[in-house]
Amino acid sequence: MHEYFAFGLCIESDIKLSKLLPNTYTQNIDLKIRKDITATYGIDKPNEEREFIKISNSELWLSIQGVGYFLVRNGTEILYYPDSESNVDNLKIFLLGSCIGAALYQRRQFIIHGNAIEVDGKAVIFAGQSGIGKSTLAAIYHQNGFKVLTDDLALIRSDLHVIPSYPNIKLWEDSATNLSYDTSGLSRVRDNVNKYECPISNNFRSSPAELKAIFILGSHNEMNIISSPLSGIEKFIPLKNNTYRKNYLKAMNLNQHHMNMCTAIASNVPIIALTRPKAGFKLKELFEFSLNEIRQL
Missing domain, CATH: 3.40.50.300 (P-loop containing nucleotide triphosphate hydrolases)
Structure with a gap:
């Protein structure tokens, strides 16, 4: 596991995120990023549902063809599961963009x-x-x-x-x-x-x-x-x-x-x-x- 610091959060990740600052600020983990098959399941009772995205008050699910699946929950964890055609760099684009943006919104940020x-x-x-x-x-x-x-x-x-x-x-x-x-x-x-x-x-x-x-x-x-x-x-x-x-x-x-x-x-x-x-x-x-x-x- 790797620890980083961004957006005021200590982020623990099982993927190396080299463009982030290493965590030297706190021992408390605010947000965890990890590979988990759960990311493929979607979410129950979304407030909004389209072909590739489902959103509720506290969860967001994304399915990106050729990249993978992503599940953001409670502003505290981002689960991902790569598509067979995916590579790590493509995963990082969504982890550090749409997914971390969703996690920040779940933390009621602007x-x-x-x-x-x-x-x-x-x-x-x-x-x-x-x-x-x-x-x-x-x-x-x-x-x-x-x-x-x-x-x-x-x-x-x-x-x-x-x-x-x-x-x-x-x-x-x-x-x-x-x-x-x-x-x-x-x-x-x-x-x-x-x-x-x-x-x-x-x-x-x-x-x-x-x-x-x-x-x-x-x-x-x-x-x-x-x-x-x-x-x-x-x-x-x-x-x-x-x-x-x-x-x-x-x-x-x-x-x-x-x-x-x-x-x-x-x-x-x-x-x-x-x-x-x-x-x-x-x-x-x-x-x-x-x-x-x-x-x-």
């Missing part, structure tokens, strides 16, 4: 689909639709000496602190090349996908940080970068739209808890729409512009 970096001791989240450049922007912050807290899953605690996840950023090949990463030495996120795991352990913040702001990334046909602070009800829409795995919430009866967290965040944290030109991803300019915006808040 998760934004975004990246978080540290600026002047505070956390800043970049959220937005897939492919808009969240990880690429976080990576250039990292290359300029800023610490990263999380990639893809940004957990915001009830005291409005962001909790670190894994010292790793996932980048598409073109982004990795533009940032001068040598992809020949990097692991692919998944077989036959040109997206790579880029380690950032040399500049990773492993302790929680108070949330300073959330930037919602977008693009337009103009040639300039625009920053637009949101107010009132405008702040709720991007929080809802960028919630990680929104379909989990209703099936787990977490809608009210989620709304309470949205209200707390919208009432206390600036949320800014940051829109860049579609034509040409001017990464350096976006980095400098966003950093200036952050420091003016």
Whole structure:
């Protein structure tokens, strides 16, 4: 068994999860990951049921063709059973993505689909639709000496602190090349996908940080970068739209808890729409512009 620390949890796993920090924080095991045939059974009386997923208040079951079966229970265990065609790397994608996200929701946590970096001791989240450049922007912050807290899953605690996840950023090949990463030495996120795991352990913040702001990334046909602070009800829409795995919430009866967290965040944290030109991803300019915006808040 291996012990790791992520999202404020001590995680015990029978699979080696090399991109996680080793546990040096606590002797209490919060979440166990292990191979078990029980993962193939499904769950009884789900609140939501589709062909490949079943969800109840305290359980979530996934069946991924060519990968395996997964059962997440009570926020304390993730059981898996591999498909005969599967490999360990493909299992890890779902264990550290959809499954750990479900476990965090079962623990009544709030998760934004975004990246978080540290600026002047505070956390800043970049959220937005897939492919808009969240990880690429976080990576250039990292290359300029800023610490990263999380990639893809940004957990915001009830005291409005962001909790670190894994010292790793996932980048598409073109982004990795533009940032001068040598992809020949990097692991692919998944077989036959040109997206790579880029380690950032040399500049990773492993302790929680108070949330300073959330930037919602977008693009337009103009040639300039625009920053637009949101107010009132405008702040709720991007929080809802960028919630990680929104379909989990209703099936787990977490809608009210989620709304309470949205209200707390919208009432206390600036949320800014940051829109860049579609034509040409001017990464350096976006980095400098966003950093200036952050420091003016």
